[in-house]
Amino acid sequence: MNNVLEVKQVSKVYDGRHGVHQLDFTMERGEIVGFLGPNGAGKTTTMRMITGYLQPTTGSIAVDGQSVHDQGRTVRSKIGYLPETPPLYPDMTVQSYLKFVANLRDVPAREIKLRVSEMVSRLGLQAREKQLVRGLSKGYKQRLGLAGAIIHKPDLLVLDEPTSGLDPNQIIEIRDLIRELGENHTVLLSTHILPEVSTLCNRMLIINQGQLVLDGSPQHFGSSMGDQFKVFIEVKATEQQLHNLLAPWEKVRSEVIEPSDGKSSTGQQETVRMLLTGESPDDFREELFYLLSGAGLPILEMRKENLSLEQIFLKLTTTETDAESSDVNDMNEESAVSPAEEESK
Numbered sequence: 001m002n003n004v005l006e007v008k009q010v011s012k013v014y015d016g017r018h019g020v021h022q023l024d025f026t027m028e029r030g031e032i033v034g035f036l037g038p039n040g041a042g043k044t045t046t047m048r049m050i051t052g053y054l055q056p057t058t059g060s061i062a063v064d065g066q067s068v069h070d071q072g073r074t075v076r077s078k079i080g081y082l083p084e085t086p087p088l089y090p091d092m093t094v095q096s097y098l099k100f101v102a103n104l105r106d107v108p109a110r111e112i113k114l115r116v117s118e119m120v121s122r123l124g125l126q127a128r129e130k131q132l133v134r135g136l137s138k139g140y141k142q143r144l145g146l147a148g149a150i151i152h153k154p155d156l157l158v159l160d161e162p163t164s165g166l167d168p169n170q171i172i173e174i175r176d177l178i179r180e181l182g183e184n185h186t187v188l189l190s191t192h193i194l195p196e197v198s199t200l201c202n203r204m205l206i207i208n209q210g211q212l213v214l215d216g217s218p219q220h221f222g223s224s225m226g227d228q229f230k231v232f233i234e235v236k237a238t239e240q241q242l243h244n245l246l247a248p249w250e251k252v253r254s255e256v257i258e259p260s261d262g263k264s265s266t267g268q269q270e271t272v273r274m275l276l277t278g279e280s281p282d283d284f285r286e287e288l289f290y291l292l293s294g295a296g297l298p299i300l301e302m303r304k305e306n307l308s309l310e311q312i313f314l315k316l317t318t319t320e321t322d323a324e325s326s327d328v329n330d331m332n333e334e335s336a337v338s339p340a341e342e343e344s345k
């Protein structure tokens with residue numbers, strides 16, 4: 001069995017209301033899983049139950065096959081937890097804080113010194129070892145929180161919104177660190193930021209109103225969740241030729257997205273760029289290929305249009321009435337950062 005985490009039919013009831021309802025998922029060794037959901041969806045509740053800080057009302061959770069409830073102490077030694085606000089002590093130095101956490105997490109006394117210096121260099125804290133925690137920037141506090149979360153070499157790392165409140169540069173640094181940590185740990189990471197999931201995670205779980213509404217890879221869902229199949233094409237043809245060919249095709253609607261102006265970007269002949277939308281999710285690319293090639297119209301480009309993560313998220317977590325609410329905008333407020341991040345890669 002290669003499951004690091006097993007969450008079985010877990011519910012948490014607060015004051016007669018479900019904070020989390022019949023949650024069921026497993027995580028395999030080596031996965032980096034993004035845990036997404038709007039405010040109040042149940043992310044923190046789930047993470048607190050996994051880490052043993054909160055007791056499920058019903059259901060069971062096991063880490064490496066051991067019950068969080070029955071073997072709490074053993075299981076906690078297998079988990080590294082970074083809560084949204086790491087519990088740092090402002091009057092300790094970086095070094096003394098790490099020693100303190102190492103003791104707390106039962107790192108053998110003879111290994112503590114080495115483990116602390118390992119964490120200091122791994123998390124880039126060298127220049128700040130003797131500094132008081134209160135004087136650290138938010139980004140360095142987060143590094144220190146991460147160092148404390150992995151100092152006992154846990155199998156499973158649970159990170160609650162690790163980049164929340166950081167500035168764009170700090171976000172990039174912390175993400176790089178998480179990516180590195182993901183090479184040796186299994187990571188469950190909650191976030192409000194959708195691009196974070198596509199850059200860091202190979203799987204995402206979306207939770208809404210306490211229930212799991214999606215489990216799979218971000219890429220896979222982008223391509224399979226649409227109600228309609230959409231294809232972008234660029235064809236060497238005139239608009240009139242394409243209209244004559246495509247207008248009778250009842251199951252596909254076509255729309256020119258860059259009207260031909262009689263000139264060509266590539267050569268002598270005109271090219272037309274179109275978006276074709278099928279009335280169902282069925283793939284019509286092969287039919288389209290034969291239709292165009294049969295008419296002697298060369299396809300310069302053909303590409304399936306995927307749903308963006310934002311569209312998936314909206315689809316799964318909003319109802320008709322609140323579809324225009326701004327939650328998803330909050331989730332993208334960091335998108336201005338993405339180009340910088342791209343550049344920095």
Ligand SMILES: Nc1ncnc2c1ncn2[C@@H]1O[C@H](COP(=O)(O)OP(=O)(O)OP(=O)(O)O)[C@@H](O)[C@H]1O
Nearest residue numbers: 014015018019037038039040041042043044045046
């Ligand atoms: N201690 C508590 N007592 C009562 N209700 C609670 C408590 N903690 C959480 N809840 C409720 O349980 C639900 C899930 O909350 P939770 O904090 O787990 O959501 P979340 O997804 O982490 O949200 P956020 O993104 O805002 O942190 C919410 O409706 C919340 O109001």
